[in-house]
Amino acid sequence: MNIAFYILAAVTLLGAALAVSLRNLVHCLLALVLFFVGVAGHFFLLRADFLGAVQILIYIGAVAVLILFAIMLTRNVSGTEGGGNSLGGAWWFGAGITAALAALATAAVRRSSLAATLSSPVTEQGIVKTMGRLLVTDWVVPLEIMAVLLTAALIGAVVVALEEDRKS
Amino acid sequence: MSVPLGYYLTLGAVLFAIGLCGALTRKNAIAVLMSIEIMFNAAILNFVVFWHYLHNGALTGQVFALFAVAVAAAESAIGLALVIAVYRHYRSVNVDDMRTLKG
Numbered sequence: 001m002n003i004a005f006y007i008l009a010a011v012t013l014l015g016a017a018l019a020v021s022l023r024n025l026v027h028c029l030l031a032l033v034l035f036f037v038g039v040a041g042h043f044f045l046l047r048a049d050f051l052g053a054v055q056i057l058i059y060i061g062a063v064a065v066l067i068l069f070a071i072m073l074t075r076n077v078s079g080t081e082g083g084g085n086s087l088g089g090a091w092w093f094g095a096g097i098t099a100a101l102a103a104l105a106t107a108a109v110r111r112s113s114l115a116a117t118l119s120s121p122v123t124e125q126g127i128v129k130t131m132g133r134l135l136v137t138d139w140v141v142p143l144e145i146m147a148v149l150l151t152a153a154l155i156g157a158v159v160v161a162l163e164e165d166r167k168s
Numbered sequence: 169m170s171v172p173l174g175y176y177l178t179l180g181a182v183l184f185a186i187g188l189c190g191a192l193t194r195k196n197a198i199a200v201l202m203s204i205e206i207m208f209n210a211a212i213l214n215f216v217v218f219w220h221y222l223h224n225g226a227l228t229g230q231v232f233a234l235f236a237v238a239v240a241a242a243e244s245a246i247g248l249a250l251v252i253a254v255y256r257h258y259r260s261v262n263v264d265d266m267r268t269l270k271g
Contacts, residue, residue, distance in 0.1 A: 005171045009179050016183050016206050020190030025198060032202050039209050042176075046220040048230055054237055063205065063244050070198050070248040074255040091193050098189035105181030115174030117221050131227050139231055146238045153242035157249035 004045055012038030025071045029064060036060050050128045176217040183210035197251045197261040201244065208240045 015035030022028045036059040043052035109115050135143050187210060190203030212233050219229025255261050 002171055005175065009175075012179070012183060013186070016186040019206060020186055020194065020199075020203055025196060028199060028202060032205065035206060036209070039213055042213060043216055046216050048216045048220065048233070051216060051230055051233055051237070054234060058237055058241050059205075059209070063241060066244060066248055067198060067202060070201075070251055073252055074198065074261045094189050094193035097192065098185045101188060102182050102185035105185070106178050109174050109177040109181065112174070112177075115172065115177060117173040119170045119173075119221050120223060127227065127230075131230060134227055134231060135234075142235060146235055150238060150242055153245050157245045160246070161249040161252045 004041075008038050008041045008045060011035075012042065026068070029067055029071065032067070033060055033064050036064065047127070050131055173217065173221045176221075177214065180210045180214040180217065183207075183213070195262050195264060197254065197263050197266075198248070200263060201247045201251065204247070205240070205244060208236075208243075212236050212240070 012035055015031050015033075015038055018031035019028050019035055022031060036055060040052045040055040040059075043049075043055055184207050187203045187206030187208075190206065191200050194200050194203060215229060215233040215236060219227075219233070223229060251261055254266060258265050
């Protein structure tokens with residue numbers, strides 16, 4: 001259990017660090033996929049099987065492909081390819097803010113009495129079954145609102161992306 | 169046997185900080201969106217971690233994380249459509265070039 005946590009944490013941190021620091025956007029995307037895989041592994045480790053599957057399906061299956069399409073559609077023909085982090089002083093400024101935030105949050109976690117809590121045992125085996133039942137009974141209204149939101153978001157995305165064509 | 173809660177919270181905080189660093193320093197709008205996805209995933213990881221350590225047989229935490237994932241998917245679809253619209257207009261996805269409000 002511990003070993004798995006450390007391996008997955010290393011994979012996740014490596015993926016995230018590479019995704020924000022590599023210059024080529026496609027390489028960034030591959031590192032992002034590595035990060036998503038690591039997070040999905042964490043979900044499986046935390047006994048949230050359904051969320052792990054959702055993570056793989058939605059993030060690696062849909063979001064990563066969407067980002068890849070966006071990269072290919074917006075590839076700058078003449079200018080700087082990739083758009084790296086060549087910001088000079090601002091890069092260090094951002095890294096400084098980030099390090100400060102990480103240090104602050106880590107210190108807060110270390111001070112918290114909750115932080116030493118060990119996992120409470122997951123009693124039921126059929127979590128997915130229970131969750132599916134909950135989604136169509138207790139949480140059916142939020143589920144439907146979410147469906148409407150996703151539909152509206154997709155229609156909105158199409159409208160926004162097509163707007164320029166309609167004008168001309 | 170199991171890892172204490174604090175380890176996961178520290179991991180989530182560091183991942184969020186990495187995502188924030190990318191969102192603040194990258195020039196390419198798509199790279200900024202990717203960094204936002206990293207921050208989103210760190211937050212969702214925290215939801216699941218708190219569910220795992222503090223649940224009392226209830227699945228509410230997982231359901232909430234599921235809805236958060238759905239909202240994140242909607243956000244990324246809209247965000248990438250906006251990037252494409254901006255690219256059509258400016259022929260660039262550099263966030264430094266997006267300076268005017270009236271197109």
